[in-house]
Amino acid sequence: MLKHCLLCIAIVCFNIINAQSSLKEETTVEQDSTKKAVFLKHLGNGYLPTKYFNFDLRYLIKFNQYEGIRTGIGGVTNKAFSESFRINAYSVYGFNDHRFKYSIGGGLKIAPKTNTWLNISYTDDVQETGSTKFLTDGRFFQFFEPRLLNIDLFHKHITKAVNLEHQLFNKLTSEVEFSVSKIEPTYSYSYNLNNTSLTKFRLTMAKASFQWSPFSSFNSENDYAETVVGYPKFSLQYSKSLRNAFNSDFSFSKIDFRALHRLFVTDNDSFSEITLVAGLANGNVPITHMYHAYPNNITKQTIMQRFSVAGLNSFETMYFNEFFSDKFTTFQFKHFLKPFDVYKRNNPQLVLITRFALGDMEQPEKHENINFNTLDKGYLESGFEINKLLFGFGLSFTYRYGAYHLPSFTDNVAFKFTFNITM
Template identity: 60%
Template structure:
């Protein structure tokens, strides 16, 4: 005689599975993916806007474990309506060790990149539903990149990525890089990178053979080394870059906390401006505060104008303090965030960079302000004031008033 499982126990099991599926679904969305049976659609490529392409739209995705646990395809195609060009990535990878989650990835990329941006390889795990800085960026360079990448988890607390890439770089703006009486309007770069992300204070647990982070501990540290090689697969320059970032969060209670982000970078050797640092500006050059009204970034300098500064060595310190939300009603709880930011930098051999005008940050750039978030449908307001060594003569040129946008799952 077979024993029969009680009906209420079956119901509770179904509810539990549905809950797990819902949590897993929200986790995928939080990471920037819309999951389907074999493919996780990458939400980053659906629609964006910037000053060079105007509207940028397309489709991309990565295959999931239902497709294969050992192989994956990771590709996208997008179209820019202002420059009338398709951009794309054809990529994929295969896993060589399950215990250390070690993957070898190959990619061919034909796209554009913001000049002066410096991304960590391990940052691709981070996703924002809305990236406000993109709206106003106008300084891009085209690149065709062939890359091989190795992901490896040394431990639960330490993940690494290593990449070797060759890139053809073509700035979309009028720029000449001069080295030893030789001028480059476009150039080839051969680079090797290693990136390490260390989370020593996080806790992990194994659930159904998957390692889950049960405590998001702080501080977290990220280090990346980049070496460019001259005459290796037609590389034009030798240069070395060292990038470092640490994030810290101080929690006072469930509603009140502070976030501190320290970032720094150093570039030595023959480094073109495409691979230098811009210190995260997010202010557009227009005459009045009203005309400059746009959307505030997450960790950007709201009063620093785009393309105003470039550095071959820099450091930024950003501090945010989240005040206890105002409990106007059960669901309507706006939150005040106090903000202070500081940047310091400089550059050797500025004369190498021709047909482009910019300043340096040796005086120290300072701004302070606040955000009032979640006023209506995730939107809020931001105010920032520029003071110190780069305070401008006209008062309103030091002020930035913008929207904020915050959505959390």
């Protein structure tokens, strides 16, 4: 009897140990799978995560016409370091302009329930002239930025900024910023302000930005991360330059609006996308803070000399520095057809595209030593992309027509390759 009892106990113990071992293996596999998913998510967002610090892959290497090769290192502390405090910094070097650029900043979470952060930063870098960025724009990472390869018009800036991020409501994000900047164009330019030509200047800016995503879902327990992406999305930003505040040279205001919508969605791969962007600047606005409608065409003689990389939302036939406006509207329509089932790993996708831009400028004569047109007659281009032909690469063809059609047929054509890859 005792032997039978001991045998039963031994069998039970063996089963328990075996079950625990299996459970441990399953738990280990599940944990490894979770860690891998988290790692890939970080990598897809452009971060290489470590224990306390996430390295930012955006600063590793880039190229543009002014800096040439731009390389460096940067990143931000993660939640393992602190959930209520973060430090971010980067340092890069341009091999053409032979200059180091850098930024250092920090943030303090002052209200966890509303994901409210108070941030400060100091930045010494360059920025593309005529570009506009919404404060509330989420982080967007690309392995390389297509337009950046061909941009040659930059201005230097040293900016000190204090910034407040706040989740007003579940679907409404807000951000305000106060900054003081020293700005110096890297090209020959001056602004005629009251008969005084300014080649470098100071700007003191106050900005308020809002993003409303009424059909998206957010996780309030994870810093209001967007869990379900819904459309349409709306962004609105107001900027005010304060003259004489901290020796600021200009007084002007800007209001920017963007709407993004997807429709005719039959599945995740076939849909239409509409993007509407508008901006209005009023007052004495230097060219650095005007609008350029995101051109992406190099000024070269032949089509093949202009062969480069197509952007995501840029005007492919519009030449760099060809147009500037203090008021403008752009409309873009894309229709993504269902991918062709050709081979297993690469399914090419045809995208039909039409873009329209309209703009104007009140006093172009105040901008000296620079030549440009406005968009008052309306700019049109249409074309198509065949994406993901091989290893994420594809081809793009766009044609310029309408009021700004050029005399030579080939000057209206943009033939480029595309690059699309997801993780």
